[in-house]
Every structure is written in C-alpha cells, then in structure tokens.
Amino acid sequence: MTARIGVVTFPGSLDDRDAARAIRIAGGEPVVLWHADADVRGVDAVVLPGGFSYGDYLRCGAIAKFAPVMGTVIEQARTGLPVLGICNGFQILCESHLLPGALTRNDHLHFICRDQRLRIDATDTVWTAAYTPGEEIVIPLKNGEGGYVADESTLDALEAEGRVVARYLEVNPNGSRRDIAGVADPTGRIVGLMPHPEHAVEALTGPSTDGLGFFASMVTSLIESAP
Amino acid sequence: MTLDTVTHAAEHPEDDQPFAELGLRPEEYDRICEILGRRPTSSELAMYSVMWSEHCSYKSSKVHLRQFGNKQPEGGWPQLMVGIGENAGVVDVGDGWAVTFKIESHNHPSFIEPYQGAATGVGGIVRDILSMGARPIAIADPLRFGPADAPDTKRVLPGVVAGIGGYGNCLGLPTIGGETVFDASYAGNPLVNALCIGAMRHEDVHLASARGVGNLIVLYGARTGGDGIGGVSVLASETFDAEGPAKRPAVQVGDPFMEKLLIEATLEVLHTGLVEGIQDLGGAGISCATSELASNGEGGMHVWLDRVLLRDSSLSPEEILMSESQERMCAVVTPDNIDAFMAICAKWDVEAVVIGEVNDSGRLTIDYHGERIVDVPPRTVAHEGPVYQRPMSRPMDLDALQADSSDVLPRPTTGAELKKTLLTMVASANLASKAWITDQYDRYVLGNTVLAQPEDTGMVRIDESSGRGVAVSTDCNGRFVRLDPYAGTQLALAEAYRNVAVSGARPTAVSNCLNFGSPEDPEVMWTFAEAVRGLADGCLELGIPVTGGNVSFYNSTADTAILPTPVIAVLGVIDDVERRTPMAWGPDGELIYLLGDTRAEFSGSEWAHVMHGHLGGQPPRVDLAREALLADICIAGSRDGMLTAAHDVADGGVAQTLVEMALRAGVGARLWVPDDLDAAMFLWSESAGRAVVVVARSEEMRFTDMCAARGMPATRIGVVDSGLGAELGFTSSGDAGQVLDLSGKFTVSLAQLREAYEGTLPDLFDSGFSR
Numbered sequence: 001m002t003a004r005i006g007v008v009t010f011p012g013s014l015d016d017r018d019a020a021r022a023i024r025i026a027g028g029e030p031v032v033l034w035h036a037d038a039d040v041r042g043v044d045a046v047v048l049p050g051g052f053s054y055g056d057y058l059r060c061g062a063i064a065k066f067a068p069v070m071g072t073v074i075e076q077a078r079t080g081l082p083v084l085g086i087c088n089g090f091q092i093l094c095e096s097h098l099l100p101g102a103l104t105r106n107d108h109l110h111f112i113c114r115d116q117r118l119r120i121d122a123t124d125t126v127w128t129a130a131y132t133p134g135e136e137i138v139i140p141l142k143n144g145e146g147g148y149v150a151d152e153s154t155l156d157a158l159e160a161e162g163r164v165v166a167r168y169l170e171v172n173p174n175g176s177r178r179d180i181a182g183v184a185d186p187t188g189r190i191v192g193l194m195p196h197p198e199h200a201v202e203a204l205t206g207p208s209t210d211g212l213g214f215f216a217s218m219v220t221s222l223i224e225s226a227p
Numbered sequence: 228m229t230l231d232t233v234t235h236a237a238e239h240p241e242d243d244q245p246f247a248e249l250g251l252r253p254e255e256y257d258r259i260c261e262i263l264g265r266r267p268t269s270s271e272l273a274m275y276s277v278m279w280s281e282h283c284s285y286k287s288s289k290v291h292l293r294q295f296g297n298k299q300p301e302g303g304w305p306q307l308m309v310g311i312g313e314n315a316g317v318v319d320v321g322d323g324w325a326v327t328f329k330i331e332s333h334n335h336p337s338f339i340e341p342y343q344g345a346a347t348g349v350g351g352i353v354r355d356i357l358s359m360g361a362r363p364i365a366i367a368d369p370l371r372f373g374p375a376d377a378p379d380t381k382r383v384l385p386g387v388v389a390g391i392g393g394y395g396n397c398l399g400l401p402t403i404g405g406e407t408v409f410d411a412s413y414a415g416n417p418l419v420n421a422l423c424i425g426a427m428r429h430e431d432v433h434l435a436s437a438r439g440v441g442n443l444i445v446l447y448g449a450r451t452g453g454d455g456i457g458g459v460s461v462l463a464s465e466t467f468d469a470e471g472p473a474k475r476p477a478v479q480v481g482d483p484f485m486e487k488l489l490i491e492a493t494l495e496v497l498h499t500g501l502v503e504g505i506q507d508l509g510g511a512g513i514s515c516a517t518s519e520l521a522s523n524g525e526g527g528m529h530v531w532l533d534r535v536l537l538r539d540s541s542l543s544p545e546e547i548l549m550s551e552s553q554e555r556m557c558a559v560v561t562p563d564n565i566d567a568f569m570a571i572c573a574k575w576d577v578e579a580v581v582i583g584e585v586n587d588s589g590r591l592t593i594d595y596h597g598e599r600i601v602d603v604p605p606r607t608v609a610h611e612g613p614v615y616q617r618p619m620s621r622p623m624d625l626d627a628l629q630a631d632s633s634d635v636l637p638r639p640t641t642g643a644e645l646k647k648t649l650l651t652m653v654a655s656a657n658l659a660s661k662a663w664i665t666d667q668y669d670r671y672v673l674g675n676t677v678l679a680q681p682e683d684t685g686m687v688r689i690d691e692s693s694g695r696g697v698a699v700s701t702d703c704n705g706r707f708v709r710l711d712p713y714a715g716t717q718l719a720l721a722e723a724y725r726n727v728a729v730s731g732a733r734p735t736a737v738s739n740c741l742n743f744g745s746p747e748d749p750e751v752m753w754t755f756a757e758a759v760r761g762l763a764d765g766c767l768e769l770g771i772p773v774t775g776g777n778v779s780f781y782n783s784t785a786d787t788a789i790l791p792t793p794v795i796a797v798l799g800v801i802d803d804v805e806r807r808t809p810m811a812w813g814p815d816g817e818l819i820y821l822l823g824d825t826r827a828e829f830s831g832s833e834w835a836h837v838m839h840g841h842l843g844g845q846p847p848r849v850d851l852a853r854e855a856l857l858a859d860i861c862i863a864g865s866r867d868g869m870l871t872a873a874h875d876v877a878d879g880g881v882a883q884t885l886v887e888m889a890l891r892a893g894v895g896a897r898l899w900v901p902d903d904l905d906a907a908m909f910l911w912s913e914s915a916g917r918a919v920v921v922v923a924r925s926e927e928m929r930f931t932d933m934c935a936a937r938g939m940p941a942t943r944i945g946v947v948d949s950g951l952g953a954e955l956g957f958t959s960s961g962d963a964g965q966v967l968d969l970s971g972k973f974t975v976s977l978a979q980l981r982e983a984y985e986g987t988l989p990d991l992f993d994s995g996f997s998r
Contacts, residue, residue: 014487018674021674050672055482111392113668202674
C-alpha cells in the first residue's frame with residue numbers, strides 16, 4: 001500500500017516542490033497535479049501548496065477556486081477526499097467554502113517570515129493525528145495575508161466543535177482572530193493551515209522537523225485504512 | 228508622421244537629430260554616421276544611443292575592467308566554464324554541477340520609485356541567470372541608504388524592502404543574504420544591488436547567440452509597453468507625433484507572477500532541448516537583445532518589428548525598440564522545434580511570437596510594416612561602442628585624510644565605559660539587527676536553504692542526494708575604500724571571502740557591483756581605477772576569478788559622490804552542507820577562540836563612525852595570504868567536525884561578533900581580554916584576517932595543534948557558559964538569565980543586549996509587527 005498524495009501546481013504556486021519533498025520524507029508518494037487538468041489521477045489525498053496562485057492580484061485564492069482541478073477537488077472533498085491547504089492553499093479552501101472564514105492582510109501590513117511557535121489543539125483530524133493534544137511545535141510562517149477572520153458565531157462554533165487545529169503562541173504574527181493558525185472542517189479531513197509544515201521536515205533546512213507530523217499523519221491514516 | 232526609413236535617411240542627410248538629448252556626444256554621433264555611411268534613422272539612433280550609454284557599453288570602465296581577464300594564472304582559471312562577457316559567468320562546482328551568479332544595481336530607479344525600482348532590480352538579475360540556462364535558486368540584496376533617521380530614508384527603505392519582498396517572495400526564490408548599510412553619502416542616492424545565483428548541469432549551459440541560418444527569433448513573456456522608456460521619451464516628445472503617448476515613467480513596473488511563469492516556461496524549453504540560444508531583455512530592451520544575439524552569432528538577423536505584441540498600440544517603432552518592459556525573453560529556435568516551443572509557452576500561459584530570423588547577411592535589419600527602419604552591422608551596436616580613457620587624478624584631500632588617523636581618538640577604559648560603548652554600538656543602525664528587513668523576505672521556499680541572514684553567508688543545497696551546496700556573501704565597507712581604494716576593495720574582497728570560508732565553504736569565484744560617482748570627475752575615476760586594480764590583484768592572489776559584474780556610475784547628489792562602494796560577492800562551494808559551521812555557539816563549556824592578529828586599527832571602523840563621527844587614517848592592513856590561511860583553517864575545522872560555530876570579525880570588531888553569536892544561540896559566555904591587548908582594542912579594532920571560532924573541549928588539542936602547525940595565531944578568549952545568568956538574577960523571556968561576562972570589566976545580560984540590538988530598526992521604521 002502506498003499513500004499517493006497529490007500536490008497541485010497552479011501558475012504561481014511556489015511551495016509545491018517542498019510539499020512533494022515533505023510527502024516523500026513522510027513515506028508517501030507525491031503525485032503531480034496540474035491546475036488546468038480536472039483529473040486528480042486517483043490520489044488518496046491532496047495538498048494545496050503555498051504560493052501566489054495566478055499572481056493573487058485579486059483576493060488570494062479567489063481565482064484558483066475556479067481552476068479545473070479545483071472542480072474535482074471540491075467535489076471529491078465533499079465526499080471524503082482529505083485535503084490539506086497550506087498558506088495559499090488555506091486561502092483557496094476558504095474561497096472554495098470548504099472551510100469557513102477568510103484570510104486578510106496582516107494587521108501590521110508587512111509580509112512576515114519567521115519561525116513560529118504553535119500549539120496543536122486538535123489531534124482528531126487526519127492531518128494531525130501524529131501529534132499529542134497541546135503539543136507545541138515551531139515551524140516557519142511566511143505570509144502577507146494570513147490574518148484569519150470569521151464572525152463571532154463561527155469562531156465560537158469552531159472552538160466548541162474542536163475544529164481549531166493550531167494556534168499561535170508567544171506572538172500573533174498577523175492579527176488572526178483568537179490566535180487561530182489553522183482550522184478543520186467538521187469531518188477532520190479538510191484542514192487549512194497558515195504556517196508551513198513542509199518547510200520543517202529536515203533539521204538541515206528547517207527550524208525543526210516538527211512539520212513532518214502533518215504528512216506522517218496522512219500517510220499513516222492511509223496505510224492503516226487500506227483494505 | 229512619416230516613418231524615418233533607411234531610404235528616407237539616405238535621401239535627407241540634412242535632418243536634425245536629437246542625439247545630444249539622447250546622451251550621445253557629437254563625436255559619437257559622427258562615428259555612427261561614419262559606420263553607416265549616412266545619418267542614422269531615428270530607430271537606429273535610438274538603438275545606438277541606449278547601447279552606447281554608459282550603462283550598456285561600459286565605455287568609461289572597459290579599459291580598467293580588462294584586468295579581470297588579463298590577470299589570471301597561467302593556463303587560465305580551472306573552475307571557470309564561461310567567463311566575463313556573457314550575461315553571467317559560469318563556474319564548475321563539481322559533480323557535473325555548474326553555478327552562475329551575478330549582481331546588478333538598480334540604484335536610480337529605486338530612489339525615484341522605491342518599490343518598483345527594487346522589484347524590477349530583482350526581476351532583471353533573475354532573468355540574467357535564467358538566460359544562462361540555470362534555474363535561479365537564491366537571491367541576496369546589498370543595500371545602502373542615507374542616515375537611518377533621515378526623513379527620506381523613511382520613504383525609500385520601506386519601499387525598497389517591500390519591493391524586493393513583493394517581487395522575490397512571489398517568484399519563489401529564497402532571499403538568503405545581503406547587507407544594509409546607512410551613511411550620509413547615500414542620502415540622495417541609495418544603492419539597491421541585487422544578486423541571483425542559479426544552478427544547472429554542465430550540459431545545460433546556454434549562451435546568448437543567434438546561430439544557424441533560418442533559425443527563428445522568438446520574443447516571449449510580457450507584452451511590450453511604454454514603461455521604462457528613458458532617453459527615448461525625449462525622442463518621442465521632440466521628434467515624433469505630439470499626439471502620441473506622453474512622457475512615460477522611466478521606471479519599469481514589475482509583474483512577478485509573469486516572471487514566475489517565464490522562469491518555468493524557460494526552464495522547460497531549455498530542458499527539452501528546444502532552444503539554440505537565449506537572451507534576457509533588460510536595459511535597452513529589444514535593441515539590446517537583437518543586437519547582442521546577432522553580434523554573438525556568425526551571420527545576421529532580420530526582425531519584423533510590427534509583430535511584437537504590444538500593451539499599447541500607439542507605441543512608435545523607436546519606443547518599441549527602446550521599451551524596457553519587464554518579464555520578456557528572446558530565444559533562438561529551429562523551425563523544426565517552433566511548434567513544440569510555442570506549446571510549452573501556451574501551457575504556462577506565456578505569449579510568444581516569432582519576430583525575426585537568423586540569416587547570413589552580416590547585418591541586423593529591422594522592418595516595420597514592410598519598411599526598412601534599421602540596417603546596421605550588429606557588432607557596432609552591441610560590442611564596438613566607444614571606449615574612453617577618462618582623465619584620472621588622486622583626490623586632493625586624500626593625504627590629509629589618511630594622516631588623520633582614528634587610532635588616536637580617546638577609547639573607553641573602565642568597565643562602565645566599555646559596557647556603555649558596547650550597548651551604544653550594538654544599537655547603532657549599521658550594527659543593529661536587520662531582522663525588520665530580512666523578516667519581510669521568504670528564506671525558506673524551495674526547501675534548500677541551509678544558512679540565511681543573519682549568518683555570515685547564505686548557503687543553499689543544490690543536490691539533495693549528495694548534499695553539495697553553494698554559499699554566497701556580499702560585502703563592502705565604503706569608508707575603507709574612501710581611505711584607500713586599492714586596499715579598501717581588497718578588504719571588501721577579503722571579508723566576503725572570509726564570510727564564505729568561516730561557514731565551511733571553499734571560496735571559488737567573485738562577482739561585483741561597482742557603485743561609484745561620476746566617471747567624468749577625475750578623482751572618482753582614479754578611485755574607481757584603484758578599486759578595480761585592487762580587486763583584480765586580490766583575486767589573482769586568492770586564486771578566485773571574477774566571473775562578471777556590473778558598474779554603476781553617476782551615483783552622486785549635486786556635487787557630492789557616494790562613498791565609493793565596490794560591493795564584492797564571493798561564491799563558495801561545499802561538498803556536503805551537513806558539514807557547514809553556523810554562527811550560534813554550542814553548548815556549555817565549549818571554548819571560544821580568536822584566530823588572527825589584533826592591532827590598533829580603528830580608522831574607517833564602525834567604532835570611529837558611531838562614537839566619534841570620525842573618518843580618516845589608513846584602513847586596516849591587508850594580508851591576503853593570511854586570509855587564505857584562515858579560510859583553510861575554517862574549512863578544515865568544518866570538514867573534520869572540529870568547530871561547532873564560527874563567525875567572521877568585521878564591522879564592529881570582536882565585540883559585535885561575540886554579541887551576534889551569543890544572541891543567535893541565546894546562550895551567554897565568560898570572556899577575557901588577551902594579556903597583550905587593551906580592552907577597547909580587543910573589542911572594537913577592525914583588523915582584518917580574523918574570526919571567532921568555537922571548539923568542543925574534546926577537539927581543542929587537535930584544533931590548536933593544527934593552528935600552531937600552520938602558523939595561525941589562536942587565542943583562547945572565553946568559554947560558553949549558560950549558568951552565569953541565573954545567579955545574577957536576570958530574567959526575561961527567551962534568553963532568560965543569559966549574560967556575556969567580560970572578566971573583571973563588566974557583565975551584560977543578553978536581554979539587555981537583545982533589546983539594544985533588535986529595537987533600533989523597528990523604532991525607526993514603524994514597529995509594524997510587534998514581537
């Protein structure tokens with residue numbers, strides 16, 4: 001059994017190679033998916049990587065949701081295909097209404113790249129099962145529009161249902177409401193995360209290897225659920 | 228408005244032409260007429276004027292730059308695959324890998340329009356690297372601004388930083404290094420230099436030449452618009468249709484998303500073998516690309532200018548030739564491959580059009596709607612421009628300046644004075660943390676960044692299976708160059724060389740960006756010539772070739788030239804990036820050694836600048852043999868696992884080096900002043916050829932034996948000690964209780980140092996993101 005995890009390349013995707021590397025290091029098989037191709041090649045899960053899809057000159061992710069590949073991803077996600085959206089991918093998931101809320105310009109108006117401490121609050125998603133509840137990790141954060149916003153009732157519901165996947169610790173780097181760094185859909189199969197776990201999978205190049213858990217969770221889940 | 232065709236030009240020799248407004252001198256105009264045997268058409272005049280500009284032709288610097296080619300070891304440089312003259316030199320880095328790197332300036336545009344000026348500076352250098360067939364893998368940005376607290380710096384700096392970030396981050400290239408220096412001389416003329424590194428397999432090296440009769444010239448990428456037309460706006464407004472487009476902004480506007488697509492499309496056509504030659508479009512646009520491609524080939528070239536896809540249909544042919552619209556490339560493709568080439572461009576949503584054809588005419592001819600508007604020998608445009616031996620004279624004030632040494636300035640002696648000086652120095656704009664700037668750049672993308680600022684050098688892995696990597700560092704202390712341009716430039720070379728070596732990489736090649744004032748000022752020209760001579764001699768002695776570079780003249784405000792600023796970039800190679808040496812020191816008990824000799828050398832130093840506002844004297848002594856030895860020691864120490872940390876000693880002296888190592892690690896240390904030095908000399912002298920290294924106790928004998936055997940002075944100056952702080956009761960987040968303790972003199976907490984070091988830039992340029 002191999003865990004075939006697709007990584008979508010949109011025009012302007014930047015961290016697609018990094019996401020593929022992280023999947024490989026976690027023991028999965030990365031599969032290249034192309035924005036203009038509606039065929040998702042029978043993958044078991046999908047990662048929407050970071051970057052600036054279509055330049056993001058409009059609202060981040062607003063054009064990507066109309067890509068042919070996203071038609072298929074959205075359709076299959078509604079019936080259980082696991083999807084992890086990182087940074088721009090998180091923005092695309094929100095624009096596609098697979099996750100609630102939106103990502104807005106950082107409150108300090110600058111792009112920010114830093115090693116960010118997070119707490120994993122939800123470990124019952126397919127992308128975070130490898131972590132322990134409350135585990136603290138340090139992974140890179142890099143965004144210009146990473147402020148998570150939603151109305152109060154949505155935020156209350158996310159917290160009540162345990163769908164806040166990760167929160168910023170020490171500093172809130174972008175003005176996200178309630179320090180939210182990532183959220184999940186009600187099934188725990190669709191997760192959006194603003195920081196970049198794919199940049200923390202090798203001690204050599206990352207601040208830690210703390211990001212590996214996201215990919216390892218998925219690979220383990222696929223292998224365990226294999227018939 | 229009638230078209231100024233070749234026929235028309237021949238029949239109307241009497242027509243006045245605005246050559247002076249285009250920056251050509253009367254004798255240069257006469258020479259163009261002589262080459263052509265008639266007056267040039269307005270299109271030809273436009274082409275010659277930009278290609279013979281200082282920026283494109285290097286007419287004032289060429290006679291000096293020749294030394295980089297002439298001063299080389301017998302048999303040439305072994306590591307050099309492609310030398311100066313191409314878009315960027317190419318260096319063999321082993322295992323079949325080649326690396327190309329280059330710096331360029333975008334100084335004036337960045338002053339006028341900081342965001343776009345800086346953004347397009349990044350875009351331009353990335354295309355230079357791409358045109359060698361390499362995948363761009365990292366960028367670095369050496370920057371110079373006026374005083375940090377000057378009102379105009381508040382306008383320029385945030386815009387430049389946002390522009391570099393906005394463009395570079397969107398391209399998906401990690402920004403791994405650079406420097407930021409503040410000095411009053413840059414107040415009206417900031418320096419924005421951008422460096423890019425690219426990697427490729429040996430067989431993928433491509434050159435910009437149009438060969439093969441019948442091959443097609445394809446222009447692809449962004450459409451051509453009216454942006455970036457500098458001199459030609461004069462032409463447009465004075466000679467051509469007054470109803471046409473008004474004077475355009477001379478600064479180009481960048482579209483990083485298009486550049487990203489251009490990178491991916493270009494790499495795909497290169498790797499599928501669809502391209503015979505390739506050329507980026509930068510300064511001078513289509514004029515430059517077509518004349519250089521034709522000039523580098525054997526035959527000629529014909530271009531149908533009306534086929535160029537336009538953003539603005541009202542552009543005149545002269546403007547199309549001169550436009551510096553960004554994100555465009557030119558490729559030479561065989562007719563057999565053209566469909567496949569076009570298909571790849573279409574895949575990436577990149578527009579492409581065949582605009583010309585290689586022929587055997589020996590001429591570059593350009594038609595516009597069936598009429599011949601250009602008919603020139605391409606070499607006369609691209610490579611045989613004017614060359615000047617500008618008058619030179621040693622600056623009148625240099626003797627007086629050199630006699631006014633900083634070594635006699637009063638130095639602090641008591642513990643209290645020393646501590647106060649340390650905190651002032653660490654918080655000063657040039658020495659303070661640049662995180663406010665570098666945190667706006669993505670250093671992680673591509674997943675190969677092994678070291679990035681504030682480390683001595685940026686280091687990226689180029690081969691994931693072997694761990695082979697390259698490192699790059701850029702440096703220049705313009706004050707040293709002002710005091711002695713020959714020695715000062717060698718000190719810049721030595722510092723960049725040292726930075727690369729302390730991280731464990733073997734210095735291999737040099738690029739440069741020579742930022743100076745007006746070449747028409749004989750004192751500036753003398754300074755420039757001395758700098759080039761110093762660099763060429765230094766490179767020969769260190770055994771590393773200059774692979775390319777850029778000259779930026781006319782950096783002055785009114786009559787005041789900037790500090791002469793030859794920014795030197797050194798590229799290094801490391802067999803296995805796992806072996807790199809970082810700057811953060813290791814665990815408790817590890818031993819801190821100072822390598823090299825410390826003398827009273829304060830002239831041109833940061834200490835003289837910050838504490839006394841003084842500039843005078845002779846810069847620190849240059850000893851390149853010692854630099855080479857220091858590099859060998861650091862590289863051996865890294866390779867053999869003897870060193871846990873190393874950091875170069877330069878601006879701000881040993882004090883700054885130690886503070887940065889401690890803050891990076893968040894761990895304190897006990898330190899002592901060597902017996903033969905006074906404390907201030909130990910802390911702030913800027914003697915060259917030194918580094919601080921940290922050695923595990925188990926490796927101490929092996930390391931000091933190696934130093935002794937090779938004649939490298941190694942002085943134990945301290946021990947890493949995390950236990951000091953607790954008993955002194957310092958508490959604060961992060962480095963809770965860590966201190967630097969200078970034995971018998973003073974103790975300072977890391978919390979206090981961090982506050983001084985990290986507070987300066989956020990306080991000056993809005994707090995923005997609060998930590």
